[in-house]
Amino acid sequence: MRLTLLVSTALTALLVAAAPAAAQAPAPTAPEKVFRYAYRVDPASLDPHALAETFTLSWLGQVYEPLVGRGKNLELVPALAEKWEQVDPTTWRFHLRKGVKFADGTPFTADDVVFSLQRVKKDGSDMAYTVASVTDIKKVDDHTVDLVMAKPNPILPVQITSTYIMSKDWAEKNGATAPASVKAKVENFASTNANGTGAFKIDTRQAGVRTVLVPNPNWWGDKTSNVTKVIFTPIQADATRVAALLSGEVDMVYPVPQQDAARIDGSGNAKVLKGAELRTMFLNMDQKRDELHTSDVKGKNPFKDKRVRQAIYQAIDMEAIKDRIMGGTSHVAGTMIAPGINGYDAKLDSRTAPYDPKAAKQLLTDAGYPDGFSFTMDCSNDRYVNDERICQAIVGMLGRVGLKVNLNAQTRSKYFEKVLARDTSFAMLGWQPLSYDAHSTLQDTMNTPEGKIGTYNIGNYSNPKIDELTQKIEVEVDPAKRNALIFEAMMLSKDDYSHIPLHQAGIAWGVRKGVNAVLRSDDSLELKWVTLD
Missing domain, CATH: 3.90.76.10 (Dipeptide-binding Protein; Domain 1)
Known part of the structure; x- marks a missing residue:
């Protein structure tokens, strides 16, 4: 009896001692935080x-x-x-x-x-x-x-x-x-x-369809984001992109068309973050070929004549583009650099000559083209905010002064392939300096193309004085002297109608409630700063 009691007591003690280990539940795992977002491409x-x-x-x-x-x-x-x-x-x-x-x-x-x-x-x-x-x-x-x-x-x-x-x-x-x-x-x-x-690192990718990213466990930085998985989906159609946000299919979309901003803000489930781009949209004119490509003018290139370039400039109603296409959110550009870019000067940021179709027609007549002429305009249809609509409007405006423009709107892959090969006469391009400095705009879009310089000067504009100033700007350490050089170079460009600046578009991101993202004026989403409530 005593032995049985001792064995029973010992067994009970053993079971009690072992119970915590046997009954211990697995440590709870943190809930998965999946961030789903969509861009147009x-x-x-x-x-x-x-x-x-x-x-x-x-x-x-x-x-x-x-x-x-x-x-x-x-x-x-x-x-x-x-x-x-x-x-x-x-x-x-x-x-x-x-x-x-x-x-x-x-x-x-x-x-x-x-x-x-x-x-x-x-x-x-x-x-x-x-x-x-x-x-x-x-x-x-x-x-x-x-x-x-x-x-x-x-x-x-x-x-x-x-x-x-x-x-x-x-x-x-x-x-x-x-x-x-x-x-x-x-x-x-x-x-x-x-x-x-x-x-982050790429987990899986199906190009053009879906890419899954996950946090990089080897990253050296402060892990402020609580996102455990990112699902990126390209959605080209504006309406489809906005519908995906409002239905909860995605947590963020950009860009948001201006006409949809009020609907998103009023949905109760999402809001629009707004800002201003640093990218300037502008027109490029082929100023190198002796005979203009894709034109009915033979034996010469009308774009080499400043009067023709000015005529195009004065034929374009930039305020109408702002009001009717950009929903009043764009900033009409008077120069090739945006407010916020180092070297920007507000004194340059106004039209060089007013919108005036009658004056444009007279300039074309003075240049020897009283009946105008024809050429092709290259444009992307999925890269910039309202890109094809802007180009369509410009085609119509130029048509009213006798310029017969054939619009070639393509996906951005075909568009960049064509214009970067300089297989273009007239094209719309956007440029946001990666350095956020005016020198990049001068060097990369306005300097005479040579080697790795002037890569995005797709109209091959060339002005030795601007080239000289660009070199001086790069090495000048005195801010006041440097800004004076930038002003001089940009003024030469304006006076020469080297390019035709149009506008800087507004930035609009749609985010659902509970999503915290940092809106920067370069329109860049940084996943490392995204948190989910």
């Missing part, structure tokens, strides 16, 4: 050096990172470089962040920086202009790199904020050591795969 490529298009670079900035980044107010912030300095007038030294890994676990070192910037300068890269002044890239040690220039360049750090760093090891293993040019229709492993140091 898909990234053109996953190769970070393939196309200097704002959306593609912005999207890739979730996966890849530059040496120098941008903060919530577009201020310069450390990224893969913790700090940078000019060790002499022609050398910028970048001190790299230690302990950084790529998404595949490979350590980030100076070798990756040297490789990436050399890759950026290769044929096929659309980003070469960002390091055009760099003549040599030197590894000082595993975490220090020198960028050497032939002449001083005080603005180099602001020029490379979208110049992303790739893994040398990954690129070499996968045959992606050269850029996969979008405009040349070249593809390699980097076109459809990515391995960066950014806050």
Whole structure:
């Protein structure tokens, strides 16, 4: 009896001691936070050096990172470089962040920086202009790199904020050591795969349909976002995109058409975040060919005549475009740079000549074209806010002064392929300087095309004085002198009607309640700052 009691007591004690372990429930897991968003198009490529298009670079900035980044107010912030300095007038030294890994676990070192910037300068890269002044890239040690220039360049750090760093090891293993040019229709492993140091990495991707991103567990930065999964869907049609937001299918959409803003704000489930773009929309005219392409004028090029360029300018009612197409939200541009771009001067931001169809007709007559002439206009139909509608309006306005314009509106992939090959007579383009500095607009859209300079000067405009001023602006360190040089260059452009600036569009993002996102004036969504309630 006693033995039985002792055994029973011991067994009970053993069971009691074991009970907590046996009954312990698994630790609760945090609820999944899925962020679903839609933009009008898909990234053109996953190769970070393939196309200097704002959306593609912005999207890739979730996966890849530059040496120098941008903060919530577009201020310069450390990224893969913790700090940078000019060790002499022609050398910028970048001190790299230690302990950084790529998404595949490979350590980030100076070798990756040297490789990436050399890759950026290769044929096929659309980003070469960002390091055009760099003549040599030197590894000082595993975490220090020198960028050497032939002449001083005080603005180099602001020029490379979208110049992303790739893994040398990954690129070499996968045959992606050269850029996969979008405009040349070249593809390699980097076109459809990515391995960066950014806050997110690609989990699955079906190009043009759906891409799933997840947090990069190797990311070095402060993890302020609580998002556990991101689902990105390109939705081209404005109405479909807005309907997806209002139905709860997605948590955010952009851009939001102006006519839908009130409906979203009044839905009770979503709201519209509004701002102003830094991108200037403008028209390019072929000013190089001796005979204008796709025109009934033979043996000469009417766009070489300033009177013709001014006639086109005065035939376009920019206020009507603002009111009837942009819903009153755009800012009519008097110059090629937007308010908010370094070097902007409000004194330049007004029309060079008034809207005046009668004066436009007289200018055409004076130039020898009393009955006008014909040509083709190239335009995207899925890249910029209301792009095809704007082009249609311009075609109609030019028609009223006798210019017979055939509109060729295409998807952005075909459009960029065509115009970047300079197979165009007249085209609408948008430009937002990646540096947020006027020098980029001058160098990349107005400088005489030569090598990696003037890449987006698709009309081949050439003015030696503007070229000279652009070079001086790049090396001038005194802000007042530099701004005076910018003013002079932009005034020359205005007086010459080198390009026809149209407007900066308004920014509008639609977000459902419970979504917190940072709206920046570069229209770039940073997933690392998105939180869900």
